[in-house]
Amino acid sequence: MPIAFITGITGQDGSYLTELLLAKGYTVHGSVRRTSSLDRSRLHHLYTNPEIYSQRLFLHYADLDDVTNLRRLLLKVAPDEIYHLAGQSHVGLSFEIPESTCDDTAMGTLRILEILRDLPGKPHFFHAASSEIFGSPDSYPQNESTPFRPVSPYGCAKAFAANMVRVYRDSFGMHATNGIMYNHESPRRGENFVTQKVCQAAAAIKLGLQSKLRMGDTSAERDWGDARDFVHAMWLSMQRDVADDYIIATGITHKVQDIVEIAFDYVNLDWKNFIESDPRFMRPADPKMLVGDASHAQKALGWKPTITFQKMIQEMTQASLNQLSSKSRANKNPVQD
């Protein structure tokens, strides 16, 4: 039974990947940071299942800036595959906390690569790179040989990590792969990402819990895919004999405005009555025309996206409706703690 190790297991991708790997018969180990609030909602259903947790799913305390602990953990777990998904993943926030973003995302990746050099087994290594490494690209769609041109601290850190993965692959022959992932969303997307923010607001407004939604630039365009499709690509890339870089994208762009219209349409509201423009949500430098050409992944991995943008946004809005209505019911119940 293969053993996988996941950093960032409590995140959107980590939780979907865990489900995928468990379904394929893996034993899954994940690293989690210690916090005073036990917030592992995305893993809750697995964590509370006694047939899974401590049987085939194990969580370990670790932090990307604690190299001795990581080393000890990886030596003990001796994984066949490592999926490195952890990082401060919010682009806008990386302008507020650039140093810690770089420390996690850039240095954290390097620390794991260094440990891998010394591991006796030669695990396959997946690095979750990002379309933000292209930032303001000279050409589109982008492919695996498009030059990097990051425009945020987050993009700079991811570009560093992706370059390092290439260096370690070329220099030490490591099976280290970059998945250059374009935006990918799902009902488990973090609440401060624009897709989730819009879907939750549409649901909250529908339920009378919110009156307005303040937005930055709604003409910004991105290539948005579904996280469940993307974690499948991660796994496929680890099954190949050779390590490589892959663009993981849908190849189709949508405007933020499209999210607004689909989500509000879904709850039968006219978005024009609820959206207000707020410059605080504008980024200091916004990437232009990020759209990925995933033909290499399609050819080499047989991967292609299966969930459409519209279906994904509708599903996210529905999930928000379900969540908010059960929450507001619970709030009316005095015995709820």
Place this chain on the structure above:
Amino acid sequence: MTKKALITGVTGQDGSYLTELLVEKGYEVHGIIRRASTFNTGRLDPLYASPQDTNKQLHLHYGDLSDGSGLSRLIAEIQPDEVYNLGAQSHVRVSFDAPEYTADVDGTGTIRLLEAIRQAGIQPRFYQASSSEMYGKVLEIPQTETTPFYPRSPYACAKVFSYWAVVNYRESYGMHASNGILFNHESPRRGETFVTRKITRAVAHIKAGLQKKLYLGNIDAKRDWGYAKEYVEAMWLMLQQPTSDDYVVATNETHSVREFLEIAFGHVGLNYEDFVEIDPRYYRPAEVDILIGDYTKAKEKLGWEPKVRFADLTRLMVEADVKLLHDHQAGNIKVRS
């Protein structure tokens, strides 16, 4: 009013030449030095006045690019008009042995410095010592300001990171921040473990009968070599422009290590083939084969052009090492530890 400059890496080859240039131009120069149990200010000896000297133009402060709060404090106190970020672990081969340290200082260190400037609320002009190693496995010959990067070492990955951080802070916050993409630049002050200096020191020792063999790595690597003393002038010129930009600083000639050996040994009447042996320990895990920089932009915009070319540079370095050894033997000079 006297202009103030702050230099990281002031004790290095470039830092010492730049300090001399700025002092000559009437600047008050502040340098950051790391604490070491051995003196590391040898290259600054001619300029370094005693702490009691009240008219001194050069001030040295303890600090480290890995110490963010120390940098913030120094920037706030000094309030420099110009900041030159030359501090780095600058040896490519060593970066494979100490990648995490190299990335922390050469990559994250730049972010710490840029953040310290933002926090201080001042608008100094900023120079970043970028490197031709960023081109690595070159995608274009000769390399210009628009050639995409393909870094092949932890050192190069860290320098690419810093390059983008500088571009990003320029575009996001309107900072006057420039990258000088300097190709190899040498001088009698070059560190003793760099190949040029290693060779010219060996030539002096072999000629004097104090050494028999010289062990080297890949002598077919081709580089664009210029004279460091001229390159620091390009740094200063970049910060005198009304707008910040990125510039290649090079000679537009490429020569192999082998050619350097021929001229260096030939200059003292010896044949390098009688003394040089290849030791694979000095090979890099991934080699950079050919670097050659097109400095047209620096010539047009800055009016800068290299004067000392390859053969003259080689001979100048040999003569300096022959004299240094002679002075040592005659007891005229302190041995620098």
